[in-house]
Amino acid sequence: MSEFTLNAEVRSDIGKGASRRLRRLDDKIPAVVYGGKEEAVSVTLLHNQVIRMLEDEAAYSSIINLDIDGKVEEVILKDIQRHSYKPKVLHMDLKRVVRGQVMHASVPLHFINEDKAPGVKEGGIVSHQVTSVEISCLPRHLPEFIEVDLANLGMGEVVHLSDLVLPEGVTLDALAQGEDHDLSVANVVRPAGPASSEDDSAAEETASEEGGEE
Numbered sequence: 001m002s003e004f005t006l007n008a009e010v011r012s013d014i015g016k017g018a019s020r021r022l023r024r025l026d027d028k029i030p031a032v033v034y035g036g037k038e039e040a041v042s043v044t045l046l047h048n049q050v051i052r053m054l055e056d057e058a059a060y061s062s063i064i065n066l067d068i069d070g071k072v073e074e075v076i077l078k079d080i081q082r083h084s085y086k087p088k089v090l091h092m093d094l095k096r097v098v099r100g101q102v103m104h105a106s107v108p109l110h111f112i113n114e115d116k117a118p119g120v121k122e123g124g125i126v127s128h129q130v131t132s133v134e135i136s137c138l139p140r141h142l143p144e145f146i147e148v149d150l151a152n153l154g155m156g157e158v159v160h161l162s163d164l165v166l167p168e169g170v171t172l173d174a175l176a177q178g179e180d181h182d183l184s185v186a187n188v189v190r191p192a193g194p195a196s197s198e199d200d201s202a203a204e205e206t207a208s209e210e211g212g213e214e
Contacts, residue, residue, distance in 0.1 A: 002058040002144060003063040006050065008033075008043040029089050033066065035096035035203045043068055050089055054080075058144040061107040063097055074139070075200060076105055097139050102174065106133045107143055109164075111186065113151035118187030130185045134173040140171030149187060156213070158187040 011030065027047045034040035045064075053059045059077065066075045079093035097103060114126050133146065146164060153159060160170055162182045174181040 002056065002062050002198075003065070004053050004062055006045055006053065007046050008066055008068045010069055010183050011042040011044045029092060031092040031094055033068070033073065033094045033096065035075075036098050038096070041068070045092065047089065048088060050092070051087070054089070059110060061105055061142065061144050063142060064094070072111050074099075076103070076142075099139055101138070102136055103139055103142070104134060104136050105142060106132050106134050107162060108145045109185065110145045110146050111148045111150060113149055116151045117153040117188060118200050119153055119155035119157060120150075122155050123191065124188040125191050126150060126153075126186055127189055130161070130183055133164075135170050136173055136176075137168075137170045141165045141167065143170060146170075150186065150188075153186070155188050155190065159185045161185060199212060 013054070019032065028044040029047050029050055031043050031045050032040055033043055046083060053064075059074075063074050063076060066073045072099040075094040076097055077092065078095045080089055081091040082089055109128075109131055111128065112121070114120060117124075120126060136144075137143075147161060147164065150159065160182050161174055162174075164172070164185065166172070174183060
């Protein structure tokens with residue numbers, strides 16, 4: 001698993017105005033750290049350091065070492081608020097990780113062998129319905145991603161959540177809610193094409209008949 005570290009400072013100046021000043025004058029990001037047995041703490045993060053970390057997809061599903069004024073805590077990223085059009089992060093929620101305690105996280109799906117799928121070789125197109133999943137696991141089992149192998153997917157066939165091969169110690173939150181939540185992850189569909197010659201002939205006959213009635 002990739003390792004990430006963020007430096008943080010405890011923030012005492014709370015409120016929207018204070019947050020705006022942080023972002024505008026100091027190029028820092030307000031954030032909150034919560035979870036575990038300790039109370040929530042408001043902190044500030046260095047914007048440039050956060051942006052560099054978020055360039056790596058693994059940061060979204062990895063344990064982050066958060067250094068708060070010299071005290072290191074393990075956290076995962078739970079929420080990010082971004083500017084509507086500028087490449088800026090406005091706020092972050094970080095949840096504490098408790099070793100030995102089951103945690104919940106969102107991890108991305110990596111689709112492999114699409115070009116080898118029989119349905120694709122027949123001219124089909126892979127459609128992705130789900131690109132990330134919510135999982136439960138112990139911190140030591142947290143994966144950066146889950147692979148979805150499409151090598152045997154035929155035309156019209158579907159991969160469901162229950163078909164995913166999960167890493168050791170990982171379960172899908174959706175499946176714990178019952179069969180109704182066994183969502184489609186990906187399938188191979190025929191591409192939309194021009195109408196066949198029979199369809200064209202039928203359309204011409206219909207147009208001719210309608211024209212004769214006038």
